[in-house]
Amino acid sequence: MKTIQLPIDEKTIKTLKAGEMALLSGKLITGRDQAHLRFAGAIKKGKKLPVNIKGQTIYYVGPTPAKAGEVIGSCGPTTSRRMDAFSPLLIKKGLTTMIGKGGRSKETIAAIKKHKGIYFMTLGGAGAYLSKRVISAKVIAYPELGPEAVFELEVRDFPVITAIDSKGKNIF
Amino acid sequence: MITSKQISSAVSGLCIDANLKLRPDVVKALKDSLRKETSLKSRNLLSILLENCAIAKSEKIPLCQDTGMTVVFAEVGQDARIQGDLTTAINKGVATGYKEGFLRKSIVADPLLRKNTGTNTPAMIYYDIVPGKKLKLTVLPKGFGSENKSKLYMLNPTAGYDAVVNSILKAIKEAGPDACPPYVVGVGIGGDAAKACYLAKKALTKPVTFLSDKAHFRKLAKELLAKGNKLNIGPLGAGGKTTLLGVNILSMATHIAGLPVAVNISCHSLRSAHKNLQSS
Numbered sequence: 001m002k003t004i005q006l007p008i009d010e011k012t013i014k015t016l017k018a019g020e021m022a023l024l025s026g027k028l029i030t031g032r033d034q035a036h037l038r039f040a041g042a043i044k045k046g047k048k049l050p051v052n053i054k055g056q057t058i059y060y061v062g063p064t065p066a067k068a069g070e071v072i073g074s075c076g077p078t079t080s081r082r083m084d085a086f087s088p089l090l091i092k093k094g095l096t097t098m099i100g101k102g103g104r105s106k107e108t109i110a111a112i113k114k115h116k117g118i119y120f121m122t123l124g125g126a127g128a129y130l131s132k133r134v135i136s137a138k139v140i141a142y143p144e145l146g147p148e149a150v151f152e153l154e155v156r157d158f159p160v161i162t163a164i165d166s167k168g169k170n171i172f
Numbered sequence: 173m174i175t176s177k178q179i180s181s182a183v184s185g186l187c188i189d190a191n192l193k194l195r196p197d198v199v200k201a202l203k204d205s206l207r208k209e210t211s212l213k214s215r216n217l218l219s220i221l222l223e224n225c226a227i228a229k230s231e232k233i234p235l236c237q238d239t240g241m242t243v244v245f246a247e248v249g250q251d252a253r254i255q256g257d258l259t260t261a262i263n264k265g266v267a268t269g270y271k272e273g274f275l276r277k278s279i280v281a282d283p284l285l286r287k288n289t290g291t292n293t294p295a296m297i298y299y300d301i302v303p304g305k306k307l308k309l310t311v312l313p314k315g316f317g318s319e320n321k322s323k324l325y326m327l328n329p330t331a332g333y334d335a336v337v338n339s340i341l342k343a344i345k346e347a348g349p350d351a352c353p354p355y356v357v358g359v360g361i362g363g364d365a366a367k368a369c370y371l372a373k374k375a376l377t378k379p380v381t382f383l384s385d386k387a388h389f390r391k392l393a394k395e396l397l398a399k400g401n402k403l404n405i406g407p408l409g410a411g412g413k414t415t416l417l418g419v420n421i422l423s424m425a426t427h428i429a430g431l432p433v434a435v436n437i438s439c440h441s442l443r444s445a446h447k448n449l450q451s452s
């Protein structure tokens with residue numbers, strides 16, 4: 001199985017084919033519905049985003065609270081399709097890598113193909129298992145959103161399957 | 173007398189238990205499907221799902237980060253004596269369970285204003301008055317990835333058996349890879365629109381091997397299982413033979429002009445727990 005360092009460079013993105021499994025290590029940011037809504041709102045108003053999304057990896061997750069002494073709680077993916085209203089815009093602004101679960105819209109697939117991005121799926125409903133692959137977590141934006149805040153996570157050997165590759169090939 | 177304190181403490185325990193320990197019938201269904209699955213990738217994914225259950229249980233980490241909207245079925249014996257306000261006691265139990273169990277608070281007070289209540293309350297409580305002195309509480313934490321795939325079909329009364337099968341299959345196909353398959357499909361047939369949806373959800377509290385309590389609906393459930401497992405959705409959408417873990421159907425009388433069919437899909441992380449409290 002391929003092991004991949006985050007952020008993924010353009011060359012590596014191009015080598016990944018739909019259906020291929022891989023293990024990711026490095027830093028990424030999280031974001032789900034409300035963060036996407038705010039990112040898109042800021043972009044449309046020409047405002048600066050609170051985090052850099054260029055070349056970034058975004059993971060659609062809202063974790064459970066960490067117990068004392070733990071890095072993070074349960075942290076599996078949420079349904080990606082709900083981000084489709086915002087993803088093409090974020091991809092256009094430089095976001096390259098998305099991690100979630102389930103299928104994507106035609107528009108998101110087209111944006112991935114056009115801008116040479118990639119969409120990974122990970123294990124929906126395996127939040128306890130995936131929590132063991134996260135080695136650090138901190139809130140970096142929108143703390144008032146609670147579980148929907150934007151975190152920076154560092155992951156080690158985080159399992160994914162390439163669901164949509166840079167050619168727009170889709171496993172679903 | 174059943175006290176508010178007993179009720180709250182039962183509910184808080186059930187919230188935590190349901191979220192940490194996958195139901196034994198669901199674990200068994202996952203293990204059985206692993207034996208039957210032939211796709212290597214899907215076998216691998218199913219094994220990880222089973223490993224997830226083991227980690228959740230031993231390390232007390234919720235099975236899934238979506239610890240759900242707390243659905244509570246309360247069967248209230250009409251001779252039970254309950255001290256204090258039952259709804260308040262249930263909600264207090266939910267708030268305590270979600271805090272002490274480090275579960276995610278996923279409820280917003282208003283669907284448009286969207287401010288998190290911070291306690292995972294209010295719970296969605298369904299009361300049923302039954303004979304006897306017992307209070308039976310069933311907690312079903314329902315994740316919204318799968319709840320969003322719920323469907324209600326108001327079919328024509330003459331639509332018949334095949335239309336029912338096809339509607340339910342359509343709902344499963346529409347859920348596709350999105351709602352963490354393999355699925356357990358709760359189906360409610362008959363009643364009015366609201367009752368059909370209620371039955372579909374309640375069907376998820378039955379063991380995954382339940383099928384139905386009526387012979388003709390058991391046949392229908394079996395047919396759905398066979399057809400659903402040929403859809404090649406597979407574990408987490410990766411393809412294979414394992415799309416459904418179970419189909420449970422509850423039914424009731426309906427109107428001469430209609431045939432309501434409600435579908436409430438559950439992901440593989442079908443969580444519920446129950447407890448009986450007795451009036452002394």
Ligand code: SF4
Pocket residue numbers: 076077078124125126236237238239314315316317318351352439440441
């Ligand atoms: S659909 Fe179920 S398993 Fe998947 S994220 Fe939601 S609650 Fe968890």
